[in-house]
Amino acid sequence: MNSPYDMLLLRFGEFTLKGKNRNRFEKSILTHVRALLKPYPNAKILKEYGRLYIDLNGEPVTPILDVLKKVFGVVSISPVKVCRSELEDITAAAVDFIGRSELGEQTTFKVNARRVWKAFPHSSQEMNHLIGSPLLRNFSQLKVDVKNPEIELRVEIRENRTYLFHESIEAAGGFPLGTNGKAMLLLSGGIDSPVAGFSAMRRGLEVQCVHFYSYPFTSQQAKEKVIELAGILSGYAGQIKLHLVPFTDIQTSFTGIGQDNLIITFMRRAMLRITSRLAEQEGAQAIVTGDSLGQVASQTLPSMNVIGRATELPLLRPLITTDKQNIIEMAKKIGTYETSILPFEDCCTLFVPKSPTTNPNLRIVQKVEATLPGLQAKIDLAVEQTETVIITPDMQLDSEQGMKKESVVKEEWF
Ligand code: ATP
Numbered sequence: 001m002n003s004p005y006d007m008l009l010l011r012f013g014e015f016t017l018k019g020k021n022r023n024r025f026e027k028s029i030l031t032h033v034r035a036l037l038k039p040y041p042n043a044k045i046l047k048e049y050g051r052l053y054i055d056l057n058g059e060p061v062t063p064i065l066d067v068l069k070k071v072f073g074v075v076s077i078s079p080v081k082v083c084r085s086e087l088e089d090i091t092a093a094a095v096d097f098i099g100r101s102e103l104g105e106q107t108t109f110k111v112n113a114r115r116v117w118k119a120f121p122h123s124s125q126e127m128n129h130l131i132g133s134p135l136l137r138n139f140s141q142l143k144v145d146v147k148n149p150e151i152e153l154r155v156e157i158r159e160n161r162t163y164l165f166h167e168s169i170e171a172a173g174g175f176p177l178g179t180n181g182k183a184m185l186l187l188s189g190g191i192d193s194p195v196a197g198f199s200a201m202r203r204g205l206e207v208q209c210v211h212f213y214s215y216p217f218t219s220q221q222a223k224e225k226v227i228e229l230a231g232i233l234s235g236y237a238g239q240i241k242l243h244l245v246p247f248t249d250i251q252t253s254f255t256g257i258g259q260d261n262l263i264i265t266f267m268r269r270a271m272l273r274i275t276s277r278l279a280e281q282e283g284a285q286a287i288v289t290g291d292s293l294g295q296v297a298s299q300t301l302p303s304m305n306v307i308g309r310a311t312e313l314p315l316l317r318p319l320i321t322t323d324k325q326n327i328i329e330m331a332k333k334i335g336t337y338e339t340s341i342l343p344f345e346d347c348c349t350l351f352v353p354k355s356p357t358t359n360p361n362l363r364i365v366q367k368v369e370a371t372l373p374g375l376q377a378k379i380d381l382a383v384e385q386t387e388t389v390i391i392t393p394d395m396q397l398d399s400e401q402g403m404k405k406e407s408v409v410k411e412e413w414f
């Protein structure tokens with residue numbers, strides 16, 4: 001079927017208010033959009049004050065709309081029909097456009113025309129009537145309501161062509177990617193951390209994922225699950241870096257030392273130390289986790305306090321006061337939920353003591369750590385053996401060979 005749409009109109013969000021950053025923010029969106037449109041070479045980007053237009057030029061509207069909905073900083077997208085700036089063309093286009101919409105038994109509407117090109121012979125006000133009349137004649141279901149219409153047909157008359165649109169599709173919003181700095185995300189295979197990562201990205205952070213695995217105690221499938229989660233997050237970024245950290249030696253060094261109820265505390269502190277080192281290498285300035293206050297023993301205030309002392313970087317916990325039910329809803333919305341609930345074990349669920357402490361003592365924790373032989377060397381080794389991959393949304397998993405080589409993109413664009 002012939003698509004009724006010729007263009008997409010992308011509107012920018014709250015950052016447009018912030019005067020001197022605006023250029024930088026708009027540039028970031030432009031770069032992001034350009035990267036996402038690479039598979040659609042005929043699509044052209046037109047930049048305008050506070051907006052972008054994508055001239056589809058024959059490229060398919062639905063998949064393009066789907067990827068562009070994920071661009072942070074874009075609040076809404078309207079599919080646009082384009083016609084010549086001649087009265088007859090505009091009214092015919094309006095009838096055709098509205099005819100393709102789903103109209104109820106009675107649908108209220110208004111026309112909101114704007115004459116951008118002042119040489120056009122009819123004023124905006126006249127155009128509202130000139131377009132509205134044939135619509136009322138053609139569609140008996142339509143009724144005018146200028147205050148609160150169900151359909152507001154916007155018509156922008158420009159010198160060369162006229163744009164018509166009425167739908168407004170919600171997009172990701174927030175701040176453009178990477179415009180507020182870079183952070184490391186502790187990504188487990190659970191429900192919370194991917195949502196925390198999304199929230200951080202939506203706030204303008206470039207996020208790199210760090211995952212700890214304990215092969216052979218955790219399976220290849222558990223690792224693939226995390227790669228898949230990073231893949232879903234990369235749909236919002238174009239690509240994402242994932243650091244896979246071997247954690248077996250460190251984890252096993254905490255067992256059998258007679259401090260079982262502190263194992264999780266030690267593990268989390270080791271994770272933060274390693275992540276801080278990776279952050280330094282990558283120039284990241286914060287660590288993001290999926291912690292939510294009181295959810296488990298390691299997420300009580302005393303636990304978070306003792307764990308957090310293992311790093312000097314700010315710990316960002318976007319979900320700290322969010323209820324589990326709301327986290328689940330967000331996970332469903334961003335597309336990570338179905339993968340997160342796959343049953344593969346996380347390294348933290350192994351060796352979990354019967355009664356992990358909810359109130360660890362910092363001095364005792366530090367003292368025990370100091371007596372562990374070679375902990376620092378093990379941390380150094382884990383950093384050294386960390387494998388870094390760049391994940392893209394279209395990456396295919398091959399369970400026998402791990403990742404398919406050709407789908408791991410090397411170049412960086414953000
Ligand atoms: P999630 O659903 O994100 O796993 P959770 O409620 O299961 O969270 P925990 O398993 O206690 O909570 O983990 C708390 C946080 O620690 C996670 O949100 C994540 O940021 C980090 N984390 C836990 N395990 C790992 C891991 N194997 N690799 C990287 N980060 C981890």
Ligand code: MG
Binds near residue numbers: 188189191346348
């Ligand atoms: Mg978990």
